Amino acid sequence: MPSLHVNFAGIKSPNPFWLASAPPTNSGYQIMKAFDAGWGGAVWKTLGVPIVNVSSRYGSVNYRNSRMMGFNNIELISDRPLKDNLKEITEVKKRFPDHAVIASLMVQSKKEWHQIVQDVTNAGADGIELNFGCPHGMCERGMGSAVGQEPEVLKTIVGWVMEVAKIPVITKLTPNITDITQPALAAAEAGSDAISLINTIQSIVGVDIDDFTPYPKVDGKSTNGGYCGPAVKPIALNMLKNCAQHPGVKIPISGIGGVENWRDAVEFILLGATTVQVCTAVMHYGFGIIREMVAGLESYMEDKGFATINDFAGKALPKVVLWEDLNLKYKVVASIDASKCIGCQLCYTACEDGAHQAIGLTGGTDRKPYIIEENCVGCNLCSLVCPVEHCITMERRDDGLVNETWEHRTETGNIPTTFNDRLAGGLHHTLPDPMAALHVKKPRHYGTKKQS
Amino acid sequence: MPQYKKPMSNEEFNLNFAQIKPLMSDTEAYYESSRCLYCYDAPCITACPTGIDIPLFIRQINSKNEQGAAKTIYDSNIFGYACGKVCPTEVLCEGACVYNHSDVKPIEIGRLQSYATKKSIDSGKKHFNFKAPIGKKVAIIGAGPAGISCGAELSLHGVSVDIFEAREKPSGLTVYGVAPYKITNEEVLSEMEYLEAQYGFKIHYNKFINTRSEIEELQNAYDAIFLGIGLWRSSELGIPGEELDQVTGAVEFIEDLRMQKHQTQIGGKVIVLGGGNTAMDAASESCRMGAADVVIAYRRSHEEMGAYAFEYELAKAAGIRSLFNVMPVEIIGSTSVSAVRFVRTKVEDGKVTVIDGTEFTEPCDWVIKATGQSRQEDLLDMIGIGRSKSGNILVDGEYRTSHHKYFAAGDAVSGGQEVVNAVAEGKKAAKAILKNI
Ligand SMILES: Cc1cc2nc3c(=O)[nH]c(=O)nc-3n(C[C@H](O)[C@H](O)[C@H](O)COP(=O)(O)OP(=O)(O)OC[C@H]3O[C@@H](n4cnc5c(N)ncnc54)[C@H](O)[C@@H]3O)c2cc1C
Ligand SMILES: Cc1cc2nc3c(=O)[nH]c(=O)nc-3n(C[C@H](O)[C@H](O)[C@H](O)COP(=O)(O)O)c2cc1C
Numbered sequence: 001m002p003s004l005h006v007n008f009a010g011i012k013s014p015n016p017f018w019l020a021s022a023p024p025t026n027s028g029y030q031i032m033k034a035f036d037a038g039w040g041g042a043v044w045k046t047l048g049v050p051i052v053n054v055s056s057r058y059g060s061v062n063y064r065n066s067r068m069m070g071f072n073n074i075e076l077i078s079d080r081p082l083k084d085n086l087k088e089i090t091e092v093k094k095r096f097p098d099h100a101v102i103a104s105l106m107v108q109s110k111k112e113w114h115q116i117v118q119d120v121t122n123a124g125a126d127g128i129e130l131n132f133g134c135p136h137g138m139c140e141r142g143m144g145s146a147v148g149q150e151p152e153v154l155k156t157i158v159g160w161v162m163e164v165a166k167i168p169v170i171t172k173l174t175p176n177i178t179d180i181t182q183p184a185l186a187a188a189e190a191g192s193d194a195i196s197l198i199n200t201i202q203s204i205v206g207v208d209i210d211d212f213t214p215y216p217k218v219d220g221k222s223t224n225g226g227y228c229g230p231a232v233k234p235i236a237l238n239m240l241k242n243c244a245q246h247p248g249v250k251i252p253i254s255g256i257g258g259v260e261n262w263r264d265a266v267e268f269i270l271l272g273a274t275t276v277q278v279c280t281a282v283m284h285y286g287f288g289i290i291r292e293m294v295a296g297l298e299s300y301m302e303d304k305g306f307a308t309i310n311d312f313a314g315k316a317l318p319k320v321v322l323w324e325d326l327n328l329k330y331k332v333v334a335s336i337d338a339s340k341c342i343g344c345q346l347c348y349t350a351c352e353d354g355a356h357q358a359i360g361l362t363g364g365t366d367r368k369p370y371i372i373e374e375n376c377v378g379c380n381l382c383s384l385v386c387p388v389e390h391c392i393t394m395e396r397r398d399d400g401l402v403n404e405t406w407e408h409r410t411e412t413g414n415i416p417t418t419f420n421d422r423l424a425g426g427l428h429h430t431l432p433d434p435m436a437a438l439h440v441k442k443p444r445h446y447g448t449k450k451q452s
Numbered sequence: 453m454p455q456y457k458k459p460m461s462n463e464e465f466n467l468n469f470a471q472i473k474p475l476m477s478d479t480e481a482y483y484e485s486s487r488c489l490y491c492y493d494a495p496c497i498t499a500c501p502t503g504i505d506i507p508l509f510i511r512q513i514n515s516k517n518e519q520g521a522a523k524t525i526y527d528s529n530i531f532g533y534a535c536g537k538v539c540p541t542e543v544l545c546e547g548a549c550v551y552n553h554s555d556v557k558p559i560e561i562g563r564l565q566s567y568a569t570k571k572s573i574d575s576g577k578k579h580f581n582f583k584a585p586i587g588k589k590v591a592i593i594g595a596g597p598a599g600i601s602c603g604a605e606l607s608l609h610g611v612s613v614d615i616f617e618a619r620e621k622p623s624g625l626t627v628y629g630v631a632p633y634k635i636t637n638e639e640v641l642s643e644m645e646y647l648e649a650q651y652g653f654k655i656h657y658n659k660f661i662n663t664r665s666e667i668e669e670l671q672n673a674y675d676a677i678f679l680g681i682g683l684w685r686s687s688e689l690g691i692p693g694e695e696l697d698q699v700t701g702a703v704e705f706i707e708d709l710r711m712q713k714h715q716t717q718i719g720g721k722v723i724v725l726g727g728g729n730t731a732m733d734a735a736s737e738s739c740r741m742g743a744a745d746v747v748i749a750y751r752r753s754h755e756e757m758g759a760y761a762f763e764y765e766l767a768k769a770a771g772i773r774s775l776f777n778v779m780p781v782e783i784i785g786s787t788s789v790s791a792v793r794f795v796r797t798k799v800e801d802g803k804v805t806v807i808d809g810t811e812f813t814e815p816c817d818w819v820i821k822a823t824g825q826s827r828q829e830d831l832l833d834m835i836g837i838g839r840s841k842s843g844n845i846l847v848d849g850e851y852r853t854s855h856h857k858y859f860a861a862g863d864a865v866s867g868g869q870e871v872v873n874a875v876a877e878g879k880k881a882a883k884a885i886l887k888n889i
């Protein structure tokens with residue numbers, strides 16, 4: 001049986017699944033319920049300066065029948081009294097001594113930082129997370145992402161915290177910045193024990209096209225909020241990779257952003273995280289999702305022969321290289337399995353209108369398209385739009401003997417240098433004459449005058 | 453055996469005849485429309501006789517533009533709501549959906565179609581701009597799907613249209629013939645009302661055109677006349693005993709059922725003669741009316757039945773029994789029917805022949821004849837309209853009959869198809885009439 005147990009910068013946890021600092025960690029009641037269900041740790045809803053919230057607070061991006069594919073909020077930090085929170089931290093730790101309780105903090109002055117760090121330590125928290133990420137409401141008051149976007153300010157504040165901290169300190173980063181490694185480095189240099197990323201992305205989630213108000217609506221007005229949920233996972237993974245690959249950032253990373261199931265967690269771990277934090281998925285489906293996450297991760301580790309999380313943490317990192325280090329000789333082309341094809345012709349229209357005119361139709365009653373290999377650049381598009389699993393596959397066509405990168409070609413002076421250079425890609429593609437667009441056979445839904 | 457209790461009230465009737473394609477809720481429509489792949493050159497469009505741009509209207513539903521979806525539908529098929537409910541979608545659009553080729557349920561196109569058009573019917577939204585009057589008049593005989601479709605298209609193009617209808621309600625067999633579990637009278641009529649308000653053609657009810665003077669009047673007053681008269685009464689069998697009480701034709705029985713609902717006379721043991729869709733409907737309907745035993749008797753084998761497989765399945769689910777390869781030779785009884793005498797048959801080279809010495813008697817309380825419909829021969833002879841051997845009106849590629857002033861389409865020409873075919877042809881005939889007047 002593999003062990004899911006982690007020691008994250010000195011914080012011990014029975015598994016790498018933590019609740020992110022958010023509404024699910026607003027109270028001792030919720031956190032006890034979560035631990036009871038199987039969550040390994042919880043980052044308490046951010047404690048700090050007193051605030052008031054608005055109503056309503058959330059907006060959602062639904063994709064067709066999938067709800068909350070992206071989620072946005074304009075909520076602030078905890079609006080509950082600090083002393084109640086401290087009392088509940090103590091209670092939770094008493095009942096769940098082996099689970100990780102991390103206090104998320106956000107205050108302003110050095111004095112306040114010193115005080116609150118000591119308060120949560122005395123209450124029994126296992127660690128501290130510094131919230132330098134909130135992209136709305138708090139940054140206007142010089143906190144949250146206002147700090148996270150200024151590496152120097154961040155460094156100073158982490159420094160204040162480290163002066164008094166007796167428990168591990170995690171610095172939570174905002175993605176609303178061009179180069180995420182700058183605040184990551186600043187945190188590491190200031191002595192932070194770990195980082196966590198990403199917080200939410202500044203966003204407007206949608207607009208009511210009848211009353212012209214963006215969502216979420218507050219008395220006929222709205223404001224930009226923080227975006228999260230499954231839609232942000234790719235952005236989070238890339239920022240995670242940037243930090244994990246950076247030689248100056250050697251501290252542990254807690255991955256956050258769109259984690260919903262064990263597969264997502266494995267992806268974060270493969271790119272260098274050693275714990276993951278979850279918010280939207282729990283707000284959507286409740287604490288019970290942890291069972292699938294733990295069971296899935298366990299059986300994955302068993303299948304792969306990984307005994308601990310560290311056995312595979314960062315295993316995908318060597319596979320992420322610069323574009324110039326990719327093999328230009330590698331060549332794949334699309335291949336349709338006619339026995340699986342249902343004849344929707346989405347691949348045809350995608351390649352015809354959105355790619356390289358490398359798919360043809362027979363025009364007869366047989367609706368199954370065919371690949372025109374000479375034109376196929378191996379972009380993947382058709383295989384991505386095909387609604388049938390494993391129907392379009394990408395087949396390798398080069399001999400696999402030569403590895404030639406842009407870097408190599410630059411060194412040997414073998415790169416195209418002018419716009420019409422014969423070495424440029426794309427010159428050998430057969431493109432139809434532009435005027436042909438007006439004459440080709442088009443089905444009814446194109447609605448053009450030149451119909452078939 | 454049928455499991456239905458005889459309905460004693462309108463409510464009980466509606467329960468026994470519960471809609472097999474009920475209206476979708478907003479949620480169901482949203483989820484179902486999400487599944488459509490938006491196929492290129494979609495096969496569902498090709499399979500629809502009226503060529504509705506199905507992926508487009510489904511996409512419009514999905515982006516919450518239901519009125520736009522309804523417009524897309526009405527643009528091709530003005531019986532959009534009714535067709536969504538009564539079309540045999542299993543063999544049309546839904547049968548062509550690419551999902552059938554994987555193990556995934558095809559898109560419920562019919563129900564989505566009724567969902568969208570209902571929004572327009574309820575709101576009364578008008579979708580089309582009408583051409584200025586062109587100073588031409590067309591008379592239409594028959595306010596069935598063919599006649600109304602033709603009339604709507606002509607109105608749209610500025611023609612003044614008068615429709616003469618023998619009955620008191622519009623839509624032809626849609627309200628008088630289709631099985632009540634496919635669509636209710638209220639549903640049919642609300643769409644008709646919506647169409648009449650939108651298109652402005654005039655329907656003159658209770659105007660049965662059957663005299664020479666009426667015909668001459670029409671010929672003098674109108675630039676063209678369209679025959680959308682459908683088929684006529686149920687065919688006679690030509691065997692003894694047909695005149696007995698409780699021996700009825702299927703279309704007459706169904707018309708009664710649609711109008712009288714739970715008060716329709718039927719019950720006990722019912723024998724339905726025939727193997728087509730109408731026979732299946734009449735049998736299913738008898739079961740739902742609480743008949744104790746319903747038997748379909750067909751001259752040929754199971755495999756040769758004209759009915760769609762799903763219609764036979766529906767009848768079986770309602771509790772019917774079937775006798776194959778039997779032919780009625782006599783209906784027995786004093787005032788009312790008490791039995792049918794059959795003889796067994798076999799099919800040789802496609803022809804039905806009786807097997808001597810195999811006669812048997814099947815007792816019953818009712819006989820429903822569903823062996824086809826006759827034609828209005830007198831009327832057509834009076835006008836001088838050429839017909840095929842089976843009695844269908846002959847038309848050329850432009851829906852012109854042998855009489856230069858008359859055009860025709862729908863069941864009267866095809867010999868009996870579906871509502872959607874009549875709608876498609878009525879519209880095409882209108883286009884031909886526009887070219888010829
Ligand atoms: C029992 C039964 C069940 C059916 N079920 C279905 C189904 O579920 N789905 C489906 O799509 N199709 C079904 N059909 C077929 C469908 O109803 C017809 O194909 C369609 O109605 C034909 O339309 P039409 O306009 O040609 O004729 P009809 O619908 O027959 O309309 C003809 C109209 O003309 C009027 N008329 C006739 N003669 C005159 C005259 N001399 N003067 C004035 N008015 C006249 C009639 O009163 C009638 O209103 C069914 C048919 C039957 C018989
Ligand atoms: C394959 C691909 C190539 C793109 N290339 C460019 C580009 O050359 N120049 C550019 O300004 N944006 C480029 N973009 C970004 C798009 O213009 C657009 O900003 C982005 O995809 C977000 O819009 P979307 O969510 O509708 O895709 C590209 C996007 C895709 C998917």
Ligand code: SF4
Nearest residue numbers: 351376377379380382
């Ligand atoms: S891989 Fe790209 S270029 Fe090749 S057939 Fe598919 S869509 Fe077209």
Ligand code: SF4
Nearest residue numbers: 341342344345347386
């Ligand atoms: S997208 Fe896939 S299923 Fe559809 S036509 Fe292309 S290969 Fe066939």
Ligand code: SF4
Nearest residue numbers: 488489491496549550
């Ligand atoms: S065939 Fe099916 S999936 Fe394709 S467009 Fe038509 S309804 Fe949609």
